[in-house]
Amino acid sequence: MPDFTASVYQNEYLAEGGTDVHAVVSVACSGAGAAGQGEGVEAAEIIIVDTSGSMDMPPAKIAAARRAAKVAVGEILDSTWFAVVSGNTQAQMVYPLRPSMAKMDAQHRQEALQAIDGLRSRGATAIGSWISATSELFSSVPSSQRHAILLTDGKIEGESPDALPAALRAASGVFQCDCRGIGDDWVVEELRSIASALLGTVDIVADPEDLEADFEAMMRTAMSRGVADATLRVWAPQGSELLFVRQVAPTVEDLTPKGTQPSTLIREFPTGAWSDEARDYHVAVRVPTGPVGSERLAARVELVVADDVVAKGLVRGVWSTDTNLTTRIDPAVAHYTGQERLADVIQKGLQARADGDDRTATTLLGEAAKLAHEAGNEDTTRLLTKVVEVVDVEAGTVRLRQDVAKSDEMALDTRSTKTTRIKRTS
């Protein structure tokens, strides 16, 4: 049986008249088991490989894609529904041959591996149509845990600009999707929008040689998600305003716009499937102020699996005139507030740089360098130094580099939302 825990990190003390309560709620899962093993749960996996013409330039890309898809098929557990799809101007079945899904066993695995060897590249990139076709395939099997891996090397050009957003609206809640961009001709924003809408990850694989290992790890993680689906439920009191709910670890993802409101005081946010992992959420609520000495529940944060509350954290507000108590900022809240800002300044800084606004780019990326340094965010610091030359990290002074590899810039952009977890002292 999976076991969930929730821990709340906050300074609950508010000054007289204070209204805004911030907390980091850390949810951890252990004993998740494996995908499709829960009672009444069948898992389904679809691998979507870009086979547009550009995948042949150089041919190493399509070759790497074939190898990676085969490694991923190798990781899929027996009895899991699966399919392999190739995408160019439209989605085409690789395995099974007709639009359907197969149940994984030795024979189907062997057939799928052979079919993948036949992948050839030609045509354009129409990711919206691939997403729509994948939704349909998933809907053809009695599965309640659906996950896809999508690989592309280019930007969308074979369909109208509305096709992808429309496909994502329809696919939201149907399946989760991890996205990978190979090379440097794809668009970070396109893949990020897919990963965000479909509760998945996004990353760059600059070197085709790295694709196999990445696909293996992704599928292994998907197969370790023994909790098919979970919802983050946030109660906030009458008269309050839920300012935001953000996942802040392992990546920054604003959940606020994804919320539904099943009743007046409750918002629910999808979190997808869980493996043995921990995720941190930054919750901010504006509550009616209370008399000094009084205590109010500002938010009750629960993780709900199959209608059962499996973990609960209480976010409280206590009004006090003691400034020693009210002026402290909780270290976890401070840390993640900085990490959220870091992701924001990297993305805006890179956009300014692309727009030719070097002054804004220098200021924002300088702040990013400072924040990453302060938080001990070494990966981000390393990625940043490929785009800027750090003059004074404490002051956040940088100079923009002139000859920046496009893939380095894309890596910085893609990974800007990855956070470090705060070191906790116990």
Added chain:
Amino acid sequence: MTSDPGAATAAICPSCESPVADGDDFCEACGAQLTATAQAAPAEPVAATATPRVCHVCGGEVTADGFCGSCGTKARTERDHWSESPSTALAAVCDRGIAHARNEDAMAMGVSDDGSVSVMVVCDGVTSAPDSDRASLSASKAAREVLLDGVDGAPAGGAAAIEHWSKAITAATAEANHAAVAIARSLGDPPEPPSSTFVAAVAPGSLVVVGWCGDSRAYWLPDDGEPVMLTVDHSLGSEMIRSGMTREEAEAQADCHTITRWLGADSPTPISQITTVEMTAPGWLVLCSDGLWNYISRPDDLRTMIADHADADNATPLTIADALVAYANEQGGHDNITAALLRHT
């Protein structure tokens, strides 16, 4: 599950299932009352949360985790706010107030089996000493038991009755002090032991014998005639008044509330001063903690306020005590509040 209710219910709180110590009256974790009343039938396990609790701020339903399901206000525990009314003439309300996180006030009311003798005890735990809420509650209950035990064989009136009940108050104070000291012992004798003020009154008929130790007060407020404060605070404020300040001036001083007598392990004089009064006319006997008299100190003001509330439809000593506590909370509720009222007719 064992069928022995004593063994089954002693170890955990029936409300939140936290472990509780033998003899605790309230759960340390959630504040739920662990024993229904002193007179509860011991054979039945206590169902402390059988009825849904209601939020004291908005009237919403309190959820299992102890907060209002509507406005989120932390629900009052039974230790935070409770009332007792053992007869139609006697009632008391004990309340956390607003500014304090814990209710260190306590009280215990009682009436003899034949209804002729009323017993009132109010204790105000010293906030600066941790666990004073436990000391004050334990002391109140101990004193009530001693005073109720004094009913058997008490002289009917006259000097003999005064002597009997004065001794009973002295014994009740000693037992209350013993209870407070026992809490300190159970905590391993902390450097700042839990401590409490004490005021008790016993009213066998029209006679009232009052004993006090600290700055909790007793008032006799006849409907007609001069209302009086029966006690003189054992506090620096009182000493200021003795040295020439007006009451208003003294009560405005920061250290007015520094008490010079109290119950507890570190008390040099855990002894009650005793006074008596004959209730010769209908009126109100009031015991209270400083959480009330901070806002309404003068006997005539208190009498007027009580009379106003007594005029309301269906007024009882309990509704009036509730109204006095509500008044103190409206003024800021800066301290715990206890108001105990006995109607003499």
